[in-house]
Amino acid sequence: xxxxxxxxxxxxxxxxxxxxxxxxxxxxxxxxxxxxxxxxxxxxxxxxxxxxxxxxxxxxxxxxxxxxxxxxxxxxxxxxxxxxxxxxxxxxxxx
Numbered sequence: 698x699x700x701x702x703x704x705x706x707x708x709x710x711x712x713x714x715x716x717x718x719x720x721x722x723x724x725x726x727x728x729x730x731x732x733x734x735x736x737x738x739x740x741x742x743x744x745x746x747x748x749x750x751x752x753x754x755x756x757x758x759x760x761x762x763x764x765x766x767x768x769x770x771x772x773x774x775x776x777x778x779x780x781x782x783x784x785x786x787x788x789x790x791x792x
Contacts, residue, residue: 702720703719703720703721703724704719704720704721705719705720706718706719706720707719707720707723709723709726728742728743728746729743732774732778733774737781740774740777740778740781741778741781741782743778744778744779744781744782745782747778748782
C-alpha cells in the first residue's frame with residue numbers, strides 16, 4: 698500500500714510551470730529543500746536516507762554534470778551532513 702501511494706502522481710508548480718511528479722519525488726524534494734535551508738533534523742534524515750540507499754545500491758548510476766558553483770554547494774552540504782552524523786558542530790559552514 699505504501700509503495701502504491703508513493704507512486705501516485707501530483708501536479709506541482711516549478712520555475713513558473715506545472716509538472717507531474719510522484720508523491721515520493723515531491724516528498725524527497727521537500728526534504729531536500731528543508732535540509733538545504735538549514736533544517737538540522739532534515740539534514741540528518743536526508744543523510745541517513747542517502748547512506749542507506751547507497752549501501753543497498755538502490756541509487757541509480759546516473760551521471761549528472763553540475764555547474765562548478767552548484768557542485769561546490771552540493772559538496773558543502775554533503776560535508777555538513779557527514780559532520781552532523783559524526784555529532785559535530787557545523788559552525789564552520791554558513792547557512
